[in-house]
Amino acid sequence: MVEDEKFRVLRGQMVENQLIERGITNPRVLDAMSRVPRQEFVTPDLSHLAYRDSPLPIGEDQTISQPYIVALMTQLLYLSGHERVLEIGTGSGYQTAVLCELAAQVYSLERLPRLAERAANVLSSLGYNNLEIHVGDGSQGLPDMAPFDVIIVTAAAPSLPGPLRSQLHPNGGRMVLPIGDERNQYLEIVTRQDNRWEIEQMLPVRFVPLVGRYGFKAGESKAEADSDSDHTAYV
Ligand code: SAM
Numbered sequence: 001m002v003e004d005e006k007f008r009v010l011r012g013q014m015v016e017n018q019l020i021e022r023g024i025t026n027p028r029v030l031d032a033m034s035r036v037p038r039q040e041f042v043t044p045d046l047s048h049l050a051y052r053d054s055p056l057p058i059g060e061d062q063t064i065s066q067p068y069i070v071a072l073m074t075q076l077l078y079l080s081g082h083e084r085v086l087e088i089g090t091g092s093g094y095q096t097a098v099l100c101e102l103a104a105q106v107y108s109l110e111r112l113p114r115l116a117e118r119a120a121n122v123l124s125s126l127g128y129n130n131l132e133i134h135v136g137d138g139s140q141g142l143p144d145m146a147p148f149d150v151i152i153v154t155a156a157a158p159s160l161p162g163p164l165r166s167q168l169h170p171n172g173g174r175m176v177l178p179i180g181d182e183r184n185q186y187l188e189i190v191t192r193q194d195n196r197w198e199i200e201q202m203l204p205v206r207f208v209p210l211v212g213r214y215g216f217k218a219g220e221s222k223a224e225a226d227s228d229s230d231h232t233a234y235v
Pocket residue numbers: 062063064065088089090091092093094095096109110111112115136137138139154155207208209210211212213215
């Protein structure tokens with residue numbers, strides 16, 4: 001079996017056994033995840049594990065999220081195709097690709113320049129062009145591009161970051177993010193109507209920390225030290 005065919009079969013099995021079996025029902029989300037070649041977003045030595053039911057390391061102490069969590073968070077966004085989306089935590093760019101399949105325009109922010117650059121290259125090689133990747137502290141959002149119809153945060157914040165709250169569209173803006181400490185986090189949905197924000201707690205999850213001004217304090221790791229670059233955009 002040629003490589004592409006092998007991965008296509010594994011992708012079909014992932015959609016069936018990991019997503020549909022666990023209650024992902026939105027056909028647009030299932031279609032998008034049937035199309036995006038997850039093996040391209042992991043390092044070549046791990047490509048045989050790309051469709052495994054787990055997160056995987058992507059370097060810099062970070063992970064590509066488990067397929068089910070990507071599907072669940074995406075389903076909770078209720079994307080219909082016309083939205084402007086802000087994603088915090090580009091990581092490998094896999095979730096970004098799924099968002100590009102389902103929304104009009106995606107702005108993705110990553111604090112680690114090497115991950116941002118790698119993700120930008122992979123996404124561009126796959127032909128995605130409705131996105132901008134920015135390097136910077138996502139806990140501060142992207143005020144110049146606000147408001148956003150949808151915000152998705154793929155790293156855990158200690159509490160709802162104020163700037164993200166205010167960059168949500170006042171007319172029905174929707175945000176999905178994990179909130180909590182390193183051990184206990186819940187996936188939460190925030191919806192905004194004018195100056196009212198409703199918060200709904202969904203399920204326990206475990207994400208890497210959102211490190212930034214409105215997140216957790218940066219540690220002393222090399223990856224974190226290298227991330228203090230100027231704000232850069234990869235389009
Ligand atoms: N969704 C990604 C994927 O599909 O590969 C996985 C994201 S990974 C679990 C979380 C990412 O958030 C990491 O790449 C990490 O560097 C990034 N991150 C943490 N704090 C951040 C911040 N303040 N701003 C932007 N990105 C941040």
